[in-house]
Amino acid sequence: xxxxxQLGSHVSVSExxxxxxxxxxxxxxxxxxxxxxxxxxxxxxxxxxxTSAATLVKGINxxxxxxxxxxxxxxxxxxxxxxxxxxxxxxxxxxxxGGGADGLTFGKGTHLIIQP
Amino acid sequence: GAVVSQHPSWVICKSxxxxxxECRSLDFQATTMFWxxxxxxxxxxxxxxxxxxxKATYEQGVEKDKFLINHASLTLSTLTxxxxxxxDSSFYICSARSGQRNQPQHFGDGTRLxxx
Numbered sequence: 202x203x204x205x206x207q208l209g210s211h212v213s214v215s216e217x218x219x220x221x222x223x224x225x226x227x228x229x230x231x232x233x234x235x236x237x238x239x240x241x242x243x244x245x246x247x248x249x250x251x252t253s254a255a256t257l258v259k260g261i262n263x264x265x266x267x268x269x270x271x272x273x274x275x276x277x278x279x280x281x282x283x284x285x286x287x288x289x290x291x292x293x294x295x296x297x298x299g300g301g302a303d304g305l306t307f308g309k310g311t312h313l314i315i316q317p
Numbered sequence: 318g319a320v321v322s323q324h325p326s327w328v329i330c331k332s333x334x335x336x337x338x339e340c341r342s343l344d345f346q347a348t349t350m351f352w353x354x355x356x357x358x359x360x361x362x363x364x365x366x367x368x369x370x371x372k373a374t375y376e377q378g379v380e381k382d383k384f385l386i387n388h389a390s391l392t393l394s395t396l397t398x399x400x401x402x403x404x405d406s407s408f409y410i411c412s413a414r415s416g417q418r419n420q421p422q423h424f425g426d427g428t429r430l431x432x433x
Contacts, residue, residue, distance in 0.1 A: 233419050244323070244410050244424035245361075252419035291360065295418050303374075304351045304363035305412075305422060 203228035203294045207308035215316045220279040222311045224266075224292030227273065232294045234275045235305065236266055239289040248290075251275060262286070287315045318344050321413050323425025331433055332403060338396045338428045340411030347413035350394035351422060352386060355408040367394055401432045 208223040226232055233252050237245035249260025256268040266277045275292060289312050293305040320343040328336050340350060349368050353361040365381075367373040367388035375381045383405075385397040394413075398405055408429055412422035 235421060237424070242427070242429065244321070244426040245412075247421045247423070250419075250421050303349065303366045303418065304353075304376075305361075306363070307360040309360045 203232060203296055203306050205292050205294050205306055205308035207290075207292050207311050209311055210309065211312045211314060213314040213316060214282050216284055217281050220264075220277070220282045220286065220313065222277040222290050222292075222313065224275045224277065224308060225273050226275060226292075226294045228294060228296055230296050232296060234266075234268060235293045235295075236260065236264070236275075236277050237291045237293060239291065239310075245291065248277070282313075282315050284315050284317065287313055289313075319421075319423040320344050321347075321411065321423045321425040323411050323428055325428060326426060327429045327431075329431045329433065330401065333400055336398045336401055336430060338398075338409055338411070338430075340394045340396070340413065340425050342392045342413040342415075342423070345413075345415050345423075346391040347394075347415055348391065349414045350388055351412045351414070352384070352394075352396050353410045353412065355410060355427070357408075361410060364396075398430065401430070403432045406430055406432045 204227045206225045235250045236248040239245045249258045251268045259265045264279045289310050291310045292308040322341045324339045352364045355361045364379045365373045365375045373386035388394040410427040412424045414422045
Protein backbone atom coordinates (compact mmCIF):
# COMPACT_ATOMS: atom_id res chain seq x y z
CA UNK A 202 0.00 0.00 0.00
CA UNK A 203 1.06 3.56 -0.53
CA UNK A 204 0.54 6.73 1.47
CA UNK A 205 1.35 10.42 1.32
CA UNK A 206 2.09 12.84 4.13
CA GLN A 207 1.96 16.56 3.59
CA LEU A 208 3.54 18.46 6.46
CA GLY A 209 1.65 21.61 7.32
CA SER A 210 -2.04 21.97 6.58
CA HIS A 211 -1.46 25.71 6.12
CA VAL A 212 1.59 27.52 4.79
CA SER A 213 1.80 31.31 4.68
CA VAL A 214 4.42 33.20 2.70
CA SER A 215 4.86 36.78 1.60
CA GLU A 216 4.40 37.72 -2.02
CA UNK A 217 7.75 37.31 -3.76
CA UNK A 218 9.09 34.87 -1.18
CA UNK A 219 10.08 31.25 -1.71
CA UNK A 220 7.29 28.69 -1.59
CA UNK A 221 8.09 25.26 -0.13
CA UNK A 222 5.35 22.66 0.27
CA UNK A 223 6.46 19.37 1.74
CA UNK A 224 5.43 15.90 0.64
CA UNK A 225 6.72 12.55 1.85
CA UNK A 226 5.52 9.26 0.47
CA UNK A 227 5.55 5.64 1.42
CA UNK A 228 5.31 2.84 -1.11
CA UNK A 229 6.50 -0.73 -1.46
CA UNK A 230 7.50 -0.30 -5.10
CA UNK A 231 8.79 2.70 -7.08
CA UNK A 232 6.12 5.36 -7.18
CA UNK A 233 4.69 7.79 -9.63
CA UNK A 234 4.20 11.15 -7.91
CA UNK A 235 2.05 14.11 -8.80
CA UNK A 236 1.30 17.58 -7.51
CA UNK A 237 -2.12 19.07 -8.14
CA UNK A 238 -3.60 22.48 -7.29
CA UNK A 239 -7.24 23.07 -6.42
CA UNK A 240 -9.00 26.43 -6.41
CA UNK A 241 -12.25 26.81 -4.43
CA UNK A 242 -15.16 24.77 -5.75
CA UNK A 243 -13.15 23.47 -8.65
CA UNK A 244 -11.47 20.25 -9.67
CA UNK A 245 -7.76 19.63 -9.61
CA UNK A 246 -5.21 20.93 -12.07
CA UNK A 247 -1.97 19.07 -12.67
CA UNK A 248 1.13 21.05 -11.74
CA UNK A 249 3.78 18.43 -12.45
CA UNK A 250 4.56 14.73 -12.29
CA UNK A 251 7.46 12.39 -11.58
CA THR A 252 7.47 9.12 -13.50
CA SER A 253 11.03 7.81 -13.05
CA ALA A 254 12.79 10.05 -15.54
CA ALA A 255 14.59 13.19 -14.34
CA THR A 256 14.42 13.64 -10.59
CA LEU A 257 14.01 17.41 -10.86
CA VAL A 258 10.69 18.06 -12.49
CA LYS A 259 9.50 21.41 -13.78
CA GLY A 260 5.82 22.17 -13.95
CA ILE A 261 3.45 24.95 -14.82
CA ASN A 262 3.30 28.40 -13.25
CA UNK A 263 6.96 28.30 -12.22
CA UNK A 264 6.65 25.35 -9.86
CA UNK A 265 9.13 22.53 -9.64
CA UNK A 266 9.68 19.48 -7.46
CA UNK A 267 12.57 17.16 -6.76
CA UNK A 268 12.21 13.44 -6.21
CA UNK A 269 14.58 12.25 -3.49
CA UNK A 270 14.41 8.51 -3.06
CA UNK A 271 16.70 8.47 -0.02
CA UNK A 272 14.39 10.88 1.77
CA UNK A 273 11.17 9.51 0.22
CA UNK A 274 10.27 13.10 -0.52
CA UNK A 275 8.80 15.10 -3.39
CA UNK A 276 8.68 18.67 -2.12
CA UNK A 277 7.15 21.40 -4.27
CA UNK A 278 8.90 24.74 -4.64
CA UNK A 279 8.52 28.06 -6.39
CA UNK A 280 11.19 30.76 -6.16
CA UNK A 281 8.84 33.71 -5.94
CA UNK A 282 5.24 33.52 -4.74
CA UNK A 283 2.47 35.36 -6.52
CA UNK A 284 -0.94 36.26 -5.14
CA UNK A 285 -2.56 33.98 -7.71
CA UNK A 286 -0.74 30.99 -6.16
CA UNK A 287 -3.09 31.04 -3.17
CA UNK A 288 -4.92 27.69 -3.34
CA UNK A 289 -5.00 24.16 -1.97
CA UNK A 290 -2.14 21.91 -3.07
CA UNK A 291 -2.28 18.14 -3.09
CA UNK A 292 0.54 15.64 -3.42
CA UNK A 293 -0.53 12.26 -4.79
CA UNK A 294 1.06 8.89 -5.40
CA UNK A 295 0.33 5.77 -7.37
CA UNK A 296 2.41 2.66 -7.85
CA UNK A 297 4.16 1.91 -11.11
CA UNK A 298 3.80 -1.83 -10.80
CA GLY A 299 2.07 -4.56 -8.93
CA GLY A 300 -1.52 -4.71 -7.90
CA GLY A 301 -3.45 -2.41 -5.70
CA ALA A 302 -5.73 0.44 -6.50
CA ASP A 303 -5.17 2.11 -9.82
CA GLY A 304 -6.29 5.46 -8.54
CA LEU A 305 -4.30 8.14 -6.81
CA THR A 306 -3.67 8.27 -3.09
CA PHE A 307 -3.73 11.89 -1.99
CA GLY A 308 -2.17 13.70 0.89
CA LYS A 309 -4.42 15.79 3.11
CA GLY A 310 -3.51 18.93 1.24
CA THR A 311 -1.73 22.16 2.10
CA HIS A 312 -3.50 25.48 1.98
CA LEU A 313 -1.10 28.09 0.63
CA ILE A 314 -1.71 31.63 1.81
CA ILE A 315 0.07 34.54 0.15
CA GLN A 316 0.52 37.66 2.25
CA PRO A 317 0.68 40.96 0.32
CA GLY B 318 -5.82 19.80 -24.25
CA ALA B 319 -6.94 17.06 -21.83
CA VAL B 320 -10.21 18.65 -20.80
CA VAL B 321 -12.67 16.81 -18.60
CA SER B 322 -16.20 18.12 -18.29
CA GLN B 323 -18.35 17.20 -15.31
CA HIS B 324 -22.04 17.93 -15.14
CA PRO B 325 -23.94 19.14 -13.24
CA SER B 326 -21.75 21.36 -11.12
CA TRP B 327 -24.34 21.74 -8.37
CA VAL B 328 -27.31 19.60 -7.36
CA ILE B 329 -29.82 20.08 -4.56
CA CYS B 330 -32.46 17.43 -4.17
CA LYS B 331 -34.74 15.75 -1.68
CA SER B 332 -33.80 12.70 0.33
CA UNK B 333 -34.68 9.48 -1.45
CA UNK B 334 -34.11 10.67 -4.99
CA UNK B 335 -31.43 9.42 -7.33
CA UNK B 336 -28.88 11.72 -8.89
CA UNK B 337 -26.79 11.11 -11.98
CA UNK B 338 -23.46 12.84 -12.55
CA GLU B 339 -21.75 12.79 -15.94
CA CYS B 340 -18.05 12.90 -16.64
CA ARG B 341 -16.82 13.42 -20.18
CA SER B 342 -13.35 13.59 -21.66
CA LEU B 343 -13.71 16.19 -24.38
CA ASP B 344 -10.52 15.94 -26.38
CA PHE B 345 -9.03 12.55 -25.57
CA GLN B 346 -10.07 8.96 -25.10
CA ALA B 347 -10.12 7.93 -21.47
CA THR B 348 -9.25 4.29 -21.03
CA THR B 349 -9.77 4.67 -17.30
CA MET B 350 -11.99 6.96 -15.31
CA PHE B 351 -12.03 7.51 -11.57
CA TRP B 352 -14.56 8.83 -9.10
CA UNK B 353 -13.48 10.60 -5.93
CA UNK B 354 -15.32 12.08 -3.00
CA UNK B 355 -14.13 15.11 -1.08
CA UNK B 356 -15.49 16.26 2.26
CA UNK B 357 -15.11 19.92 3.28
CA UNK B 358 -11.51 20.91 3.89
CA UNK B 359 -10.37 17.35 3.39
CA UNK B 360 -8.53 15.39 0.76
CA UNK B 361 -9.93 13.33 -2.07
CA UNK B 362 -10.87 9.74 -1.39
CA UNK B 363 -11.00 7.29 -4.27
CA UNK B 364 -14.41 5.68 -4.59
CA UNK B 365 -14.06 3.57 -7.70
CA UNK B 366 -12.12 2.94 -10.86
CA UNK B 367 -13.77 2.12 -14.15
CA UNK B 368 -12.47 0.94 -17.48
CA UNK B 369 -14.53 1.29 -20.62
CA UNK B 370 -16.82 -1.67 -21.09
CA UNK B 371 -15.95 -3.26 -17.76
CA LYS B 372 -17.51 -3.28 -14.32
CA ALA B 373 -16.17 -0.68 -11.96
CA THR B 374 -13.80 -1.61 -9.17
CA TYR B 375 -14.95 -0.15 -5.89
CA GLU B 376 -12.77 0.77 -2.94
CA GLN B 377 -13.35 -0.85 0.40
CA GLY B 378 -16.28 0.68 2.21
CA VAL B 379 -17.95 2.10 -0.90
CA GLU B 380 -21.37 0.58 -1.55
CA LYS B 381 -21.58 -0.44 -5.17
CA ASP B 382 -25.38 -0.61 -5.06
CA LYS B 383 -25.51 2.93 -3.72
CA PHE B 384 -23.02 4.42 -6.15
CA LEU B 385 -23.68 3.00 -9.61
CA ILE B 386 -20.95 3.62 -12.15
CA ASN B 387 -21.29 3.16 -15.87
CA HIS B 388 -18.41 3.63 -18.30
CA ALA B 389 -20.17 3.09 -21.59
CA SER B 390 -17.66 4.68 -23.92
CA LEU B 391 -14.10 5.98 -24.00
CA THR B 392 -15.35 9.49 -23.36
CA LEU B 393 -18.18 9.10 -20.88
CA SER B 394 -18.61 7.76 -17.37
CA THR B 395 -21.59 8.31 -15.11
CA LEU B 396 -22.04 8.07 -11.36
CA THR B 397 -25.56 7.58 -10.06
CA UNK B 398 -26.16 8.12 -6.37
CA UNK B 399 -29.25 6.02 -5.71
CA UNK B 400 -31.79 6.85 -3.01
CA UNK B 401 -29.61 9.67 -1.79
CA UNK B 402 -29.65 10.69 1.86
CA UNK B 403 -28.17 13.71 3.67
CA UNK B 404 -25.02 11.78 4.55
CA ASP B 405 -24.33 11.43 0.81
CA SER B 406 -23.95 15.19 0.55
CA SER B 407 -20.43 15.89 -0.62
CA PHE B 408 -18.24 17.13 -3.43
CA TYR B 409 -17.82 14.45 -6.08
CA ILE B 410 -14.96 14.73 -8.56
CA CYS B 411 -14.24 12.58 -11.58
CA SER B 412 -10.98 12.16 -13.41
CA ALA B 413 -9.95 10.55 -16.65
CA ARG B 414 -6.72 9.05 -17.83
CA SER B 415 -5.45 7.89 -21.19
CA GLY B 416 -2.90 5.13 -20.89
CA GLN B 417 -1.08 3.63 -17.94
CA ARG B 418 -0.38 4.79 -14.40
CA ASN B 419 2.52 7.02 -15.39
CA GLN B 420 0.07 9.24 -17.22
CA PRO B 421 -1.65 11.99 -15.22
CA GLN B 422 -5.30 11.97 -14.35
CA HIS B 423 -7.24 14.96 -15.62
CA PHE B 424 -9.97 16.17 -13.33
CA GLY B 425 -13.41 17.59 -13.85
CA ASP B 426 -14.56 20.62 -11.89
CA GLY B 427 -16.58 18.54 -9.48
CA THR B 428 -20.23 18.28 -8.50
CA ARG B 429 -21.52 19.73 -5.26
CA LEU B 430 -24.32 17.41 -4.09
CA UNK B 431 -26.63 18.58 -1.34
CA UNK B 432 -29.37 16.27 -0.10
CA UNK B 433 -32.11 17.90 1.93
